[in-house]
Amino acid sequence: MARTIAITNQKGGVGKTTTTINLGATLAVADMKVLIIDADPQGNSTSGLGLRRKFSRSFYHALIMNEPLSGMVLDTELPNLKVIPSEKTLVAAEIELVDLPDREFKLKSLLAPLVHDYDYVLIDCPPSLGLLTLNALAAADSVLIPIQCEYFALEGVSELWDTLVRVRRTVNPKLTVEGFLLTMFDERTNLSTQVMSDLRDFLGSQVFTTIIPRNVRLAEAPSHGKPIILYDIRSKGAESYVRLAKEVINNVKKG
Amino acid sequence: MARTIAITNQKGGVGKTTTTINLGATLAVADMKVLIIDADPQGNSTSGLGLRRKFSRSFYHALIMNEPLSGMVLDTELPNLKVIPSEKTLVAAEIELVDLPDREFKLKSLLAPLVHDYDYVLIDCPPSLGLLTLNALAAADSVLIPIQCEYFALEGVSELWDTLVRVRRTVNPKLTVEGFLLTMFDERTNLSTQVMSDLRDFLGSQVFTTIIPRNVRLAEAPSHGKPIILYDIRSKGAESYVRLAKEVINNVKKG
Numbered sequence: 045m046a047r048t049i050a051i052t053n054q055k056g057g058v059g060k061t062t063t064t065i066n067l068g069a070t071l072a073v074a075d076m077k078v079l080i081i082d083a084d085p086q087g088n089s090t091s092g093l094g095l096r097r098k099f100s101r102s103f104y105h106a107l108i109m110n111e112p113l114s115g116m117v118l119d120t121e122l123p124n125l126k127v128i129p130s131e132k133t134l135v136a137a138e139i140e141l142v143d144l145p146d147r148e149f150k151l152k153s154l155l156a157p158l159v160h161d162y163d164y165v166l167i168d169c170p171p172s173l174g175l176l177t178l179n180a181l182a183a184a185d186s187v188l189i190p191i192q193c194e195y196f197a198l199e200g201v202s203e204l205w206d207t208l209v210r211v212r213r214t215v216n217p218k219l220t221v222e223g224f225l226l227t228m229f230d231e232r233t234n235l236s237t238q239v240m241s242d243l244r245d246f247l248g249s250q251v252f253t254t255i256i257p258r259n260v261r262l263a264e265a266p267s268h269g270k271p272i273i274l275y276d277i278r279s280k281g282a283e284s285y286v287r288l289a290k291e292v293i294n295n296v297k298k299g
Numbered sequence: 300m301a302r303t304i305a306i307t308n309q310k311g312g313v314g315k316t317t318t319t320i321n322l323g324a325t326l327a328v329a330d331m332k333v334l335i336i337d338a339d340p341q342g343n344s345t346s347g348l349g350l351r352r353k354f355s356r357s358f359y360h361a362l363i364m365n366e367p368l369s370g371m372v373l374d375t376e377l378p379n380l381k382v383i384p385s386e387k388t389l390v391a392a393e394i395e396l397v398d399l400p401d402r403e404f405k406l407k408s409l410l411a412p413l414v415h416d417y418d419y420v421l422i423d424c425p426p427s428l429g430l431l432t433l434n435a436l437a438a439a440d441s442v443l444i445p446i447q448c449e450y451f452a453l454e455g456v457s458e459l460w461d462t463l464v465r466v467r468r469t470v471n472p473k474l475t476v477e478g479f480l481l482t483m484f485d486e487r488t489n490l491s492t493q494v495m496s497d498l499r500d501f502l503g504s505q506v507f508t509t510i511i512p513r514n515v516r517l518a519e520a521p522s523h524g525k526p527i528i529l530y531d532i533r534s535k536g537a538e539s540y541v542r543l544a545k546e547v548i549n550n551v552k553k554g
């Protein structure tokens with residue numbers, strides 16, 4: 045039975061896609077069967093794995109036209125890593141879902157026939173708290189929240205917290221927090237260190253021990269369509285995502 | 300008559316808010332009367348200027364309850380800089396606007412009585428191409444597009460381009476491009492230099508000569524509620540936004 049994790053934060057550019065791709069790829073290398081769902085109309089998880097324009101059906105067709113997800117699963121360079129792709133047609137879904145009954149539960153019912161085939165399902169969310177993200181939160185067992193070590197990112201946490209509380213009360217009472225992940229950490233700046241200590245004080249053990257450093261190899265990898273573990277396994281970026289994968293696997297044991 | 304500029308890019312975390320605050324503040328110091336409209340439910344332009352929770356009416360009340368914008372203009376530390384604030388209630392506007400007639404033109408009609416009081420109106424957009432951004436694009440004379448010098452940011456340009464073309468054909472035939480602004484440029488990395496040369500080749504003179512370097516003082520300033528020109532005028536960040544303000548002022552002369 046898969047553990048479904050929504051990777052979300054309405055703040056833009058905090059490392060949601062980078063975490064989805066690289067946590068997914070590292071879990072796959074550790075022999076876990078992983079499915080990535082790209083729920084962002086920007087399609088960055090799709091293109092970051094070199095899959096842009098290599099498909100005819102995408103997440104939009106499942107969500108709005110009710111086509112089964114099993115018909116749109118794409119292979120990647122890693123045998124244990126599969127992807128449900130997205131493209132800009134998904135932008136329309138936010139508006140087209142508004143008038144549908146059960147509009148938050150579309151993804152949850154689409155996923156039901158698939159979860160037994162995987163150990164992890166990771167959902168890459170857009171930078172908003174609209175219906176695409178709500179679908180991911182209703183379908184997920186837990187949320188992983190990347191947080192950039194900067195001021196605006198800290199500010200958004202309380203709003204995200206309010207949303208998670210509301211989601212637990214309405215569409216998904218079982219939703220838990222997988223963890224808060226500090227990203228783009230630059231040990232040379234006071235800002236990073238200050239935000240890190242604020243977050244650890246506020247959120248305690250909910251913050252992953254692993255911190256993702258700012259590392260240009262992570263920003264280069266998507267232009268080669270590869271996760272960091274295939275692009276540069278010796279980089280600090282790859283090392284940090286290997287540590288994160290270990291924490292996530294151990295989290296389940298604690299469960 | 301004000302020049303209304305929408306600062307937009309659906310890619311998250313590329314420097315939309317940082318550019319709105321710092322271009323606005325620098326124009327204000329150069330004796331221009333500037334109004335910033337925070338059209339993002341995250342309210343980062345509002346909080347980055349130290350104004351969070353210092354108001355009872357915000358952009359949501361104008362957009363959905365038709366209250367006049369003139370009743371919610373806030374002062375800042377700079378006499379020539381004013382702000383229409385936002386808070387998370389604005390999230391609901393994306394859905395509440397869907398069923399309204401003229402849903403894309405709400406902001407344009409709200410702004411009409413105000414534009415004569417200012418030289419520039421800058422609209423900070425959320426990281427999406429939904430109805431809040433469409434309202435900004437329908438009301439604007441031009442768009443300023445911050446682009447991070449990284450792979451995913453380059454990818455999003457073609458989607459943004461499609462949207463701008465569609466907006467010119469439907470809601471705003473006069474919309475022009477103020478310019479593409481390269482942000483968070485790090486001269487030490489090949490990635491930044493490569494993306495910069497791609498953008499200059501694709502977009503030519505549409506790209507501002509001014510480049511905004513990655514500079515931690517820009518990321519620190521919002522936690523003190525100050526634009527960079529008041530937080531650290533000697534920083535590279537402040538210098539680059541002064542150069543940008545000069546280019547924007549000269550653009551109008553050419554315009």
Ligand SMILES: Nc1ncnc2c1ncn2[C@@H]1O[C@H](COP(=O)(O)OP(=O)(O)OP(=O)(O)O)[C@@H](O)[C@H]1O
Pocket residue numbers: 055056057058059060061062063084088169170171227228229256257258259260262263264266281309310311312426449450451452
């Ligand atoms: N640890 C890191 N070090 C350096 N660059 C990084 C790191 N993590 C992500 N990046 C880069 O920063 C940018 C933003 O990251 P990413 O696109 O993963 O964020 P996101 O939260 O998915 O953005 P959006 O809100 O637009 O979906 C990208 O160009 C990415 O390559």
Ligand SMILES: Nc1ncnc2c1ncn2[C@@H]1O[C@H](COP(=O)(O)OP(=O)(O)OP(=O)(O)O)[C@@H](O)[C@H]1O
Pocket residue numbers: 054055056057171194195196197310311312313314315316317318339343424425426482483484511512513514515517518519521
């Ligand atoms: N030139 C720069 N150098 C260093 N940090 C920067 C720079 N510009 C912006 N930042 C920081 O990077 C982060 C993202 O910038 P900002 O919030 O302005 O982007 P945005 O496009 O408005 O994001 P969103 O898509 O969430 O609205 C912020 O923490 C900001 O302080």
Ligand SMILES: [Mg+2]
Pocket residue numbers: 060061062084088169170
């Ligand atoms: Mg993303």
Ligand SMILES: [Mg+2]
Pocket residue numbers: 315316317339343423424425
């Ligand atoms: Mg912003």
